[in-house]
Amino acid sequence: MADRSLIFPADEYRRRVGALQRELGHAGLDALLLTTAPDIFYVTGFLTRFWESPARPWFVVVPAAGDPVAVIPTIGTTLMGRTWVDDIRSWDAPDLVDDGVSLLADTLIEIVPARGAIGVPMGPETHVRMPLADHARLTERIAPRRFADATAVVQRVREVKSEAEIEKIRATCRIADTAFACVPEFARPGGSLVEVFRDFQIALLKAGADWVSYVAGGAGPGGYGDVISPADDRALRAGDVLMLDTGAVRDGYFCDFDRNFAVGKATEPARRAHAALDAATDAALNAIRPGMTARDMHRILTGAMHAEGVTPAPGRLGHGLGLSLTEWPSLTPKDGTVLREGMVLALEPGVEIGPGQIMVHEENLVLRAGGAELLSSRAPAELPELAG
Amino acid sequence: MADRSLIFPADEYRRRVGALQRELGHAGLDALLLTTAPDIFYVTGFLTRFWESPARPWFVVVPAAGDPVAVIPTIGTTLMGRTWVDDIRSWDAPDLVDDGVSLLADTLIEIVPARGAIGVPMGPETHVRMPLADHARLTERIAPRRFADATAVVQRVREVKSEAEIEKIRATCRIADTAFACVPEFARPGGSLVEVFRDFQIALLKAGADWVSYVAGGAGPGGYGDVISPADDRALRAGDVLMLDTGAVRDGYFCDFDRNFAVGKATEPARRAHAALDAATDAALNAIRPGMTARDMHRILTGAMHAEGVTPAPGRLGHGLGLSLTEWPSLTPKDGTVLREGMVLALEPGVEIGPGQIMVHEENLVLRAGGAELLSSRAPAELPELAG
Secondary structure, three states: OOOOOOOOOHHHHHHHHHHHHHHHHHHOOOEEEEOOHHHHHHHHOOOOHHHHOOOOOOEEEEEOOOOOEEEEEHHHHHHHHOOOOOEEEEEOOOOOOOOOHHHHHHHHHHHOOOOOEEEEOOOOOOOOOOOHHHHHHHHHHHOOOEEEEOHHHHHHHHOEOOHHHHHHHHHHHHHHHHHHHOHHHHOOOOOEHHHHHHHHHHHHHHOOOOEEEEEEEEEEEOOEOOOOOOOOOOEOOOOEEEEEEEEEEEOOEEOOEEEEEEEOOOOHHHHHHHHHHHHHHHHHHHHOOOOOEHHHHHHHHHHHHHHOOOEEOOOOOEEEOOOOOOEEEEOOOOOOOEOOOOEEEEEOOEEEEEOOEEEEOOEEEEEEOOEEEEOOOOOOOOOOEEOO | OOOOOOOOOHHHHHHHHHHHHHHHHHHOOOEEEEOOHHHHHHHHOOOOHHHHOOOOOOEEEEEOOOOOEEEEEHHHHHHHHOOOOOEEEEEOOOOOOOOOHHHHHHHHHHHOOOOOEEEEOOOOOOOOOOOHHHHHHHHHHHOOOEEEEOHHHHHHHHOEOOHHHHHHHHHHHHHHHHHHHOHHHHOOOOOEHHHHHHHHHHHHHHOOOOEEEEEEEEEEEOOEOOOOOOOOOOEOOOOEEEEEEEEEEEOOEEOOEEEEEEEOOOOHHHHHHHHHHHHHHHHHHHHOOOOOEHHHHHHHHHHHHHHOOOEEOOOOOEEEOOOOOOEEEEOOOOOOOEOOOOEEEEEOOEEEEEOOEEEEOOEEEEEEOOEEEEOOOOOOOOOOEEOO
16 A cells, blocks of 8 residues: 555544443443554554654553544654544643643543543563553552453454454565575574674665564574574574574564574484474464463473473463464463464474474464464474584 | 673662662751652663563662662563662562562561651652552551652762763763764655654664664754654655754763754744754853853843844753753743753753744753763754755
């Protein structure tokens, strides 16, 4: 489309607001206050990398009925004005005396009855993106109105992706597929991980990523130590296992999957680990159905890895994704979130190969009525070998 | 260095912790609780793009005396173990039942006397990166210990950069200089802003950026509408003014400056706007001295633009930078922050050219005893013209 700042037709956003309003109704809440980039993008289509600046808070209020109201710094009014949101109130931020608190309080007082409750996501995987002292001031200003937890309101709506959203995530996954296919061109023994990360990011951009919000990885003899480190200057050597993981972004939607490579000829333990991860992924892809829970998938993945004779790595074995690199639910023993049709998930089983050596494999899928539909192109069953 | 995950020798971090502890002492605080990426990187050297995942909270506690304690998800212990921090406590996050609250509460209770106060940045330009409900639980758990505002503790220390930090920011500015010099190679009439943004990010990576956390810009006939929008598909045309702005990152340190270009021959209003911005920047670079305030610089920049016969654009006219794309202070009429030797600042005057048309110019500097030392290579006084 000519103006990519809107991303979707207004109807998509109206549908989302309607769904949020139904959940607000069920929860007995009179409005929803949103402060983070993904929540505000979800409701409005307001997409900017300017969130990288922590200087200014941004607010969107979704009333129990009617259209959302944006209460934002003046610097964002032009861009917000291109979205479907009509009611845009702004102040000249940053303002050391009153950084939007009065404007937001007045808006909430206008929208919410005096004994009403305003939902704010305050549970797991959330944070309130505004100064804590201003949140306390706001709480006083709006009394007797009060804030209440609205984590479930947002999560139950956002976690089920529309077909339009699924197409966006699929497109971003294709971009990562294309970039991963280029890895053998630039990852070679003697080259450093710094260079590999740089070339991988360039490959993602050339394949169509708008930007690359996340690249991590690791390389080490027979396995790597963790999956969140930035690149170091160590040269790749034959016998290493190299992993690259990315959250590229296109039209505001993330992919999140990784690929493993043997540098030179794969060692037997690395081949076995990769085969076990492939088998566990198969087991999960074949088993997953709407109505199962996040913890069911943890059990299936763990069980499949044990059946393969390998030791699962600690930590969660998958998660949601879409408007963020990671979203709820978490595939852990404690997460009873019910999996529903339209959820987009990363399956991320990991195994311990040796002390301080792990291998993690990741695929992205959308859950359909009949089971998993892959969004990433499935990794080859055999650990690929980079020219030695 | 071989392991870039540490970035600086341990002495640099010890010095920082010592400075924070002196401020804690002056403020009568018994510890400092940090939750955000730049604050935690500042104290520990823990650098990862994994902050992109909102799933897990991370905590570092700086006691009034002694070394910091990291209370972090298990997934980060390998990387944190490579920093100078010895006391690392971890839990298997995300945990829907207790996501680090008990472990953090126990740590604070161990470190802080019962009637003590724990500083948390909760003022302007801050947020607490943990679920609000968990913050409330934590507040109960640590009573009678209490949380108190520590915004000034962190800001007075972090805002004065060490020579080692200044070298890092200078290096990142050089990377952006190199990439800006390549713009004429890829920005041409007929090409879209999407393509220009992609090529600009590739140029930043090739010039040595570890990653590109921020690119924004705009293009339009005679000026652009805002400075925070993502790229659109509109083709560049002769007569456009193109602006590109970036926060590239190298070793965890940002640059933040922009450059303007005329597509084809520059129009007279665009040339005048650029010349006025250049003159205002000169005025500010010549005038700035330690002991002046942020609002003094706003007045000087505004006065210089009026003297040039142009209308200043609304909003702040500069800010700090370093570990984030933007840091305090804000060059606004309300910010009385005293400018000190070692502060790194972006000067960012903007002018209104016509309705919905602005031009913004930005340079980065470090404040020395005798005045400004540029970190960005000064933009040419005349608006550069891209081949038409």
